[in-house]
Amino acid sequence: MPLRRTHRKSRHGCKACKQRRVKCDEARPVCSNCRQRQEDCEYVTEASFIWAGDNAPRRGRRRVAPPDLTGEDSSATPETPFRLLDRPFSHETPFLNPPLDMTQLRLLVNWQHETCQFFSRNTETRVVWQINLVDEALRAPPLMHGILAVSALHLALSNQGQEQAFWLGLATAHKGQALQALREGLNNVTPDNARSLMGLSALVVAYAFGSALTSAAGSGSDSDKPSLAALNNVFVLCRGVQQITRAAFAFLRQSNFAPLFSTGDQSVAIPDHVKEPLDYLDHLNTEFLYAGDHDAATYTLVIEALRGLSGHSFSQPNSMTLPVGWAIRVSPKYLEYLQAKRPFALVVYAHYCAFLHLARGNCFLQGWGRSVLEDILELLDEDWKAYIKWPISEVLGEGIMLSQSALPLSTT
DSSP states (O other): OOOOOOSOOOSOOBHHHHHHTOOOOOOSSSOHHHHHHTOOOOBSSOOOOOOTTSOOOOSSOOOOOOOOTTSOOTTOOSSOGGGGGGSOOTTOOOOSSOOOOHHHHHHHHHHHHTGGGGGOSSHHHHHIIIIIHHHHHTTOHHHHHHHHHHHHHHHHHTOOHHHHHHHHHHHHHHHHHHHHHHHHHTTOOOTTTHHHHHHHHHHHHHHHHHHHHHIIIIISOGGGSSSHHHHHHHHHHHHHHHHHHHHTHHHHHTSTTGGGGSOOOOOOOOOHHHHHHHHHHHHHHHHTTTSTTOOHHHHHHHHHHHHHHHTHHHHSTTOSHHHHHHHHHSOHHHHHHHHTTOHHHHHHHHHHHHHHHHTTTSTTTTTHHHHHHHHHHHHSOHHHHGGGHHHHHHHHOTTOOOOOOOOOSOOO
């Protein structure tokens, strides 16, 4: 008399077990037999994914075993379910101890959550700084170094003592990696590198503003602290941004960086107490047209650029749009006049300091407006100080009194 079958026959076993005519436990993705024989395990039918150590599904009713109150699974196989993941699949090439730099990850998260806000003036530009710039950096390591440098500097400015020193050290290291690529790329701007170079140059400008504040906190020389001379150096750095923008403007305007070049919302009203001093600058520029060697054309351009950007100081006060945007737009000729400390150039600069002061909520700009304006006041005599009443009032307070005087005859 034939022996009675002790198990229910299944048609869902793997091909290898069927060919060898042995019972398959149908564990997925590799049955126990194939695992022991180290063979490829392939199933003909698609069944539910079964972890190793689980029983294959059975047809019909079966008795449910009472729960094991001891906490031990008497039916568990030597290979637990999660150990299955330890064995690489045939298409995987395992890395031994893959690197994971938590400090750099923190810097990147800090950039995307916090630091990028200081560069943005609206939702569209925030997408550029928060997402598009990082996407570009994944293909351009120097740009990633720039992002990490500025993010680390942000954390340094937000902390004190040893923690500040730690983040500042990282910022300096990443900056060094980024600057070399920027120097090499300035003379070879192409559509392939235009976005990374433009983004990196803007980051370098922000870094220059912020690093001076760490010097003011006692971690650098006096020459590095916010001052008129230091601000002039930042403006020279901005020439690099302008150089890249001019070389690849058509491409950048068609790229996902295009929002950075949009004029944005022009409907923001400039308060009268700001509009009137800018109008007065225009008036002074016209009055000085025939006085000495006054370059009215150059001053007209810089005053108009300041007026055009002034609305951003009220729509997004902490954005770097005006401080960096104006620095990029001013001409080399105006920078020459600043270096020569011509009075009217300093008067215009003093108005820029007022806008810098309005953006002092930006951690990279705090203190700059006051420091530079104080340097300008030391260079101007009382006659010229009469033309910067609004900057003095905005930055130093209403209590500062200035003597009134007639219009000077010469700007030299």
